Amino acid sequence: MFAVTAGVARAQDSVEPAGPTIEIGESVISDNEIRSRIQTIFREIEGLNRIFVSVSSGVVTLSGQVEEAPLAKKAEDLVSRVAGVVAIENRLTEETAVSERLKPVIGRFESRMQQTLDYLPLILVAALVWLLIGMLGWFVTTRKQPWEWLTPNAFIADLLRQTVWLAFVMFGALMALDILGATAVLGTILGAVGIIGLAIGFAVKDTVENYIASILLSIRQPFQPRDFIALEGMEGFVIRLTSRATILMDIDGNHIRIPNATVFKAKIVNYSRNPERRFSFELGVDADSVLHEALAVCHETLAGLDFVLRDPEPGAWIEKVGDSNVLIGVSGWINQTETDFIKARSEAIRTVKTALEQAGFALPEPIYRLRFDNGVPMPSAGQPETGAKRPADERTSATLKPVPAPDPSHAKTPPPEQVTDTGVDEAVLRKVDDERQQEPGGDLLSEDGKDELGERPKA
Numbered sequence: 432m433f434a435v436t437a438g439v440a441r442a443q444d445s446v447e448p449a450g451p452t453i454e455i456g457e458s459v460i461s462d463n464e465i466r467s468r469i470q471t472i473f474r475e476i477e478g479l480n481r482i483f484v485s486v487s488s489g490v491v492t493l494s495g496q497v498e499e500a501p502l503a504k505k506a507e508d509l510v511s512r513v514a515g516v517v518a519i520e521n522r523l524t525e526e527t528a529v530s531e532r533l534k535p536v537i538g539r540f541e542s543r544m545q546q547t548l549d550y551l552p553l554i555l556v557a558a559l560v561w562l563l564i565g566m567l568g569w570f571v572t573t574r575k576q577p578w579e580w581l582t583p584n585a586f587i588a589d590l591l592r593q594t595v596w597l598a599f600v601m602f603g604a605l606m607a608l609d610i611l612g613a614t615a616v617l618g619t620i621l622g623a624v625g626i627i628g629l630a631i632g633f634a635v636k637d638t639v640e641n642y643i644a645s646i647l648l649s650i651r652q653p654f655q656p657r658d659f660i661a662l663e664g665m666e667g668f669v670i671r672l673t674s675r676a677t678i679l680m681d682i683d684g685n686h687i688r689i690p691n692a693t694v695f696k697a698k699i700v701n702y703s704r705n706p707e708r709r710f711s712f713e714l715g716v717d718a719d720s721v722l723h724e725a726l727a728v729c730h731e732t733l734a735g736l737d738f739v740l741r742d743p744e745p746g747a748w749i750e751k752v753g754d755s756n757v758l759i760g761v762s763g764w765i766n767q768t769e770t771d772f773i774k775a776r777s778e779a780i781r782t783v784k785t786a787l788e789q790a791g792f793a794l795p796e797p798i799y800r801l802r803f804d805n806g807v808p809m810p811s812a813g814q815p816e817t818g819a820k821r822p823a824d825e826r827t828s829a830t831l832k833p834v835p836a837p838d839p840s841h842a843k844t845p846p847p848e849q850v851t852d853t854g855v856d857e858a859v860l861r862k863v864d865d866e867r868q869q870e871p872g873g874d875l876l877s878e879d880g881k882d883e884l885g886e887r888p889k890a
Contacts, residue, residue, distance in 0.1 A: 460515030462486040468513055476509075478502045482523065484510075489517030496526045550611070557607035564606060568599025587649060637692070638675070644691035645674045649875040654701050656876050657863055661700035662689060668863045671874035680863050702767070707740065709764050710776040714784060715756035717793045722749060722757060725792050729761045732786040733779060738770040738853045739763040756795050767855070774853040781851070 466486040473479040479502060482495045491510050497503050503523040510519050547554075572592040649672065654660050658669045660679070667679030667687050677694045679687040702708060716725050726747045733745035745763040752758075761783055765775045787794065867874065 462488065465489070465491065465513060465515045469510055472509055472513075473506065476505075479506050479509075482506055489515055490520060491516050491518070492520045492522060494522040496524050498526050500525055553611060557610040560610060561600075561603040561607040564603030565600050568596045568603075571599070572596040587646065590646065637690075640692045641675045641690050644695040645672065645875060648672060648677075648691055648695055652876060653699055654876070655703075656867060656874065657860060658701055658703040660702065663693060663697050665689070668859060669876070670863055670866045671870070672876045674875065678866075680859060680866065682859055684859060684862055702772075706766050706768050707743075707764055708767050708772060709743075709762055710772060710779065711760060711762035712776065712780050713750055713758045713760050714780075714787065715753060715758050715794055716787065717795050718752070718755060718757055720757065720792050722759075724790075725759060725787065728786050728790050728792070729759060729783050732783050733761065733763045736763070736779060736782060738765055738775050739779070740765060769855065770853050771855050774851065774856070778851045778853055 463486070466484050469484045469486075469491065473482050473484070478498055482493055482497070485492045485494075491513075493503075493506060493510065497506070503521065503525070506523065507519055507521050510516055572595050654669050656669050656671065659666070660669060662677075662679070665679065665681070665687050667681040670678040670680055670686075672678075672691070674691075676688045676690050679689070681687060714729075716722070726749070729747035730745060733739050733747070734741070739745055740763070743764045746761070748760045750758040750760040761779070763775075763779055765772065784794065
């Protein structure tokens with residue numbers, strides 16, 4: 432009795448059981464009982480029924496072959512939990528035959544296939560629920576109302592539809608997983624999608640920035656199609672606003688594509704926002720001219736042009752006094768819907784210049800006076816010299832004087848009649864309209880919607 436108890440104690444000291452001890456119901460355990468108990472356990476576990484067990488003085492020897500290495504470890508763990516085992520000698524080898532190694536793999540595959548077949552009706556029900564919820568979302572989001580009522584902007588309405596439809600799809604997926612009893616998988620999927628979305632967000636940061644800018648621009652509507660704007664040092668007519676860029680056409684018919692992120696942060700000058708636009712230019716007259724009469728000629732000439740508006744009235748002022756002339760500033764207002772700005776300014780310059788010349792006002796070129804006196808002061812032109820005459824080399828001088836200006840006091844000659852066409856140049860606008868007709872649904876701008884000031888564009 433003492434020897435057996437001591438042997439059991441030594442077995443418990445040398446082997447740390449993985450779980451509670453498996454009792455066999457006897458206080459004194461023989462080798463045959465241990466071997467019988469182990470073989471009974473192995474016969475009940477798949478993959479362990481080919482192991483040979485021998486026991487001598489409480490020492491268990493395991494021999495034979497197993498299909499996988501984990502099975503050998505599992506067998507050893509089970510033996511260590513049997514009461515009376517002093518030590519374990521593991522002589523198990525791993526099966527090397529291909530047919531034998533494939534048996535557990537095939538077995539697992541068959542088991543999963545059978546499990547899938549068993550779950551197939553439930554999977555079909557879950558898929559049907561997902562499909563029905565998705566179709567319900569599609570039906571709701573493809574209606575015109577209430578989306579157009581919620582937001583008059585077509586782009587925002589479409590974005591809202593897509594968001595709602597995605598919510599329906601996600602809700603359908605949640606219901607399908609709940610039917611399958613796999614709602615825990617949804618958290619893993621959402622976590623993976625979040626990580627992937629974060630990585631993609633960093634990779635396409637500029638694209639996302641432009642897309643968000645397009646949403647804000649479509650809401651604010653800072654310009655309308657066919658508006659003539661200046662942006663980032665470039666000028667052109669607005670063709671369309673896409674989800675990525677704003678497309679312009681300059682006066683030469685060239686396309687200008689500007690990213691929406693740049694457009695949103697840039698300073699925009701909209702020349703078409705107000706139909707009335709002022710042009711201005713400068714003309715120089717002789718310094719000896721009667722300036723108030725020159726100003727009157729400029730004002731009357733502009734007022735007589737058909738394309739210049741009477742209200743606001745044209746203006747003329749003295750801009751500055753130059754070295755050899757006086758600069759006169761001239762301005763007038765036009766209606767851009769009827770008159771081309773460049774043509775109007777050009778015709779106004781031509782007409783006012785001609786009127787000044789016919790009224791006797793000279794438009795002089797710069798005049799310079801040159802002196803060659805070796806630093807010795809020289810008398811002014813026409814002033815007699817006093818004192819002894821100096822040598823000729825000390826009195827060398829060259830003086831260039833302006834020609835006296837004609838007397839503008841004579842009666843003014845009326846300016847010539849206007850013969851130049853100043854109508855709006857429709858060539859570029861026709862190209863803009865052609866471009867818009869090629870992609871009628873690709874514009875985020877609304878021609879009849881309100882702009883960022885809450886006003887509708889003027890016709």
